[in-house]
Amino acid sequence: MNKVFVYGTLKSGHWNNGLLRTSRLVSEEAKLEGLCLYRNYPSFPVSYYEEGSKIIGELWEVDGATLTRLDQLESEGYMYNRETMTTECGQECMVYVGNNNCWSFNELDKCNKNEYNEYRWA
Numbered sequence: 001m002n003k004v005f006v007y008g009t010l011k012s013g014h015w016n017n018g019l020l021r022t023s024r025l026v027s028e029e030a031k032l033e034g035l036c037l038y039r040n041y042p043s044f045p046v047s048y049y050e051e052g053s054k055i056i057g058e059l060w061e062v063d064g065a066t067l068t069r070l071d072q073l074e075s076e077g078y079m080y081n082r083e084t085m086t087t088e089c090g091q092e093c094m095v096y097v098g099n100n101n102c103w104s105f106n107e108l109d110k111c112n113k114n115e116y117n118e119y120r121w122a
Contacts, residue, residue, distance in 0.1 A: 002067050003093035005032055005085070007057030008045045008121050010070070019069050023062040030059040031088040032095060037119040038108040045121040046080075046098040048105055053113070056120040059093055070096075078102055 003026060009016040012025070036050035047055055062070070074080040080096035087093060098105070113119045 001061045001063060003091060004060050004062050004067065004070065005030055005057050005087065005093045005095040006060060007037065007047060007055050007095075009043070010060075010073075011058050011122075014122070016073060019066065019073060020060055020062065023060045023066055025058060026061050026091070027059040027087075027089075029056060030091070030093075031056050031118065032085050032093075033088060034085075035095070035097065035119075036113070037111040037121055038098070038103070038105060039111055040103075040108060045111055046103055046105075046108065047095065048098045048100070048103070052117060054088070054116070054118045056118055059087060059091060067094075 031054045033054050035047045035055045036053040037045040040046050074096045076082050079102050081099050082094050083097045111119050
């Protein structure tokens with residue numbers, strides 16, 4: 001089994017969460033350091049590296065078939081790169097980080113962050 005950190009439309013209650021129907025929710029509020037969130041209007045966020053920032057999301061345990069479906073959804077290798085990172089609580093996981101060859105981050109707005117420099121989407 002693989003652990004995947006989700007921060008946007010794959011989160012519980014959002015429209016792509018059905019792709020995780022055979023998966024197990026490990027944490028409703030996990031945090032990853034070194035990333036921030038940008039808004040891709042109108043519908044989903046894109047993560048990218050930013051020192052000193054954190055993103056808040058969910059941690060899911062997924063099987064290989066689900067991981068393949070997630071790679072397809074996220075256009076892995078084009079729109080996003082699947083990276084291995086470690087949550088604030090020490091759990092190794094995969095996360096989809098925006099591919100800077102696809103996104104113009106200087107043209108996107110960042111999502112709102114809290115007083116602890118943490119970004120959360122919806």
